[in-house]
Amino acid sequence: MIIADTIDIHQIKAYMNIREKQEKNEMEHLAQGACLSVNSKGRLCAGKVCSIRTAFQHDRDRILHSKAFRRLKYKTQVFLSPQGDHYRTRMTHTLEVAQVARTVARALELNEDLTEAIALAHDLGHTPFGHAGERVLHELVPGGFHHVRQSLRVVDVLENDGAGLNLTFEVRDGILHHSKGQGGSLSASITQRAQTLEGQIVRLADIIAYVSHDLDDAIRGGIINNKDVPKEIVAVVGARHSLRINHMVTDLIQQSVPAERLIQLSPDMDQAVCALRSWLFEHVYQAPCVQAEFDKAAAVLRQLFGHFMDNQTVFLACGGHQYPGDSLAVSVADFIAGMTDRFALSLHGQLFLPQPWRVM
Numbered sequence: 001m002i003i004a005d006t007i008d009i010h011q012i013k014a015y016m017n018i019r020e021k022q023e024k025n026e027m028e029h030l031a032q033g034a035c036l037s038v039n040s041k042g043r044l045c046a047g048k049v050c051s052i053r054t055a056f057q058h059d060r061d062r063i064l065h066s067k068a069f070r071r072l073k074y075k076t077q078v079f080l081s082p083q084g085d086h087y088r089t090r091m092t093h094t095l096e097v098a099q100v101a102r103t104v105a106r107a108l109e110l111n112e113d114l115t116e117a118i119a120l121a122h123d124l125g126h127t128p129f130g131h132a133g134e135r136v137l138h139e140l141v142p143g144g145f146h147h148v149r150q151s152l153r154v155v156d157v158l159e160n161d162g163a164g165l166n167l168t169f170e171v172r173d174g175i176l177h178h179s180k181g182q183g184g185s186l187s188a189s190i191t192q193r194a195q196t197l198e199g200q201i202v203r204l205a206d207i208i209a210y211v212s213h214d215l216d217d218a219i220r221g222g223i224i225n226n227k228d229v230p231k232e233i234v235a236v237v238g239a240r241h242s243l244r245i246n247h248m249v250t251d252l253i254q255q256s257v258p259a260e261r262l263i264q265l266s267p268d269m270d271q272a273v274c275a276l277r278s279w280l281f282e283h284v285y286q287a288p289c290v291q292a293e294f295d296k297a298a299a300v301l302r303q304l305f306g307h308f309m310d311n312q313t314v315f316l317a318c319g320g321h322q323y324p325g326d327s328l329a330v331s332v333a334d335f336i337a338g339m340t341d342r343f344a345l346s347l348h349g350q351l352f353l354p355q356p357w358r359v360m
Contacts, residue, residue: 018052026054031109033258035196041169044156055168060117062165068124068154069094074340076130078214078284079221080293086220088213090130094123096213100249101205105198107253115198118174121167122202125150127337128344129301131285132294136301141333148179150337158334162323174199178206200263204252211276212237212244218284230279236272248273300348301336307351308332318347 023038030036037054050058063069072091079087088096098119105115126147127133137145152175155165177194194200218224226239238244251269256262265273284290308315309332316322322331336344 019050019054022054022057026111029109030111031258033197033261034110035114035170035198036111037113043166043168044164045166047166054113056111056113056117056171059165059167059171060113060120062167063117063121063124063155063171066124066155066159066165068159068338069120071338071340072123072126074342075126075128076133076341077210078130078217079290080129080297080341084220087217090123090126093210093213094120096209097122097202097205100209100245101198101202103249104201104205104252104256108197108201108256108258110201110258111196111198114170114174114196115201117167117171118178118194118199118202119205121155121171121175122151122178122206123147124154124175125152125337127301128339128341129294129297132298133301133337136298136305137333137337140302140305141329142327145333145337146179147337148176150334151175151178153334154338157323158338162321170196170199174202178203197258197261197263201252204263204265207273207277208245208248208252211273211280212241212248214280214284215244215276216241218280223287223289224283228283230275233272233276233279236268237276297341297344300344303352304336304344304348305332308335314351318351 023036026034026036027038037056040055043055049055053061069091072094073089075090077088077090077093098116101115101119102112104110105112127137127150134145134147152172155167155172155175157164159165174194174196177192177199194203215224215229219226229239236247238247248265248269251266252264255264255266255269264270308318308320309328312322312328315328315332315335318335320331320335322328326334339347
């Protein structure tokens with residue numbers, strides 16, 4: 001007979017109280033204004049509490065293991081289905097946002113787990129072909145379409161075959177308020193900001209990440225070169241990717257005061273970041289060579305959308321799903337928004353291009 005080793009009851013208690021120890025550590029060490037796990041406003045549906053992970057750690061893991069997160073690997077950031085190994089995709093963008101946001105949260109002694117969860121989920125609702133795909137769906141769906149609302153719909157409804165991820169209020173709020181919009185960070189109203197400081201960090205980490213790495217990719221792709229960037233912008237944000245990230249992150253940390261609920265860039269940095277974003281729109285995002293491919297991609301999505309609206313049977317056969325209470329247009333938008341670039345192009349080819357004859 002095999003006799004199991006003696007189990008120390010203290011080890012069992014220690015194991016079962018890992019989450020409680022982490023929650024206690026948050027209360028003792030995080031700054032005033034940090035969002036504590038124990039103070040979460042909870043989930044849409046009550047669920048079993050994990051004995052190891054805090055509520056926000058649990059959310060992070062649910063997001064990381066979701067299908068929508070994995071699909072970010074093949075969604076456009078700047079370049080459509082880039083062939084080079086070193087260009088950013090929507091997933092690498094998400095990881096860079098998470099890295100920036102975690103660095104800031106740690107430096108300000110805020111809740112790093114909540115910050116990471118929001119960052120990992122913020123773009124789950126993005127369409128294939130970047131903002132070109134978003135514009136198409138916004139035109140075609142009654143009531144419009146925006147990737148921010150779609151990201152929340154992904155985690156609330158679409159994941160887990162309609163069950164959603166059942167995330168905490170704080171993560172959902174951060175997702176809903178992550179988009180910076182056109183104005184500067186200092187001019188944003190309270191209603192535009194997340195209720196938590198951690199969510200506000202992600203909002204700025206998003207633009208810090210993309211203005212720098214999109215510029216880096218545009219230079220790598222030969223659309224522009226370093227000397228094209230206005231000198232007054234370079235003087236503030238830096239001339240290389242590593243310098244830009246360091247300057248912007250350092251500025252954000254130095255200018256933020258959690259005790260006063262201030263998460264912000266300095267006026268000079270804020271102005272430079274907004275100027276760089278505007279410059280990128282004109283010289284990169286709307287560059288003729290980039291726009292030409294996105295025009296083709298937009299035509300692909302319009303054709304798919306129209307075909308599915310006219311042929312619901314085909315829509316369902318291709319993998320679409322219509323949940324009770326949803327219109328066909330909303331369901332088609334869900335399906336198309338969830339596609340990767342390559343899946344959208346492949347499906348379009350199957351539906352609209354002649355296929356080689358196969359002898360059965």
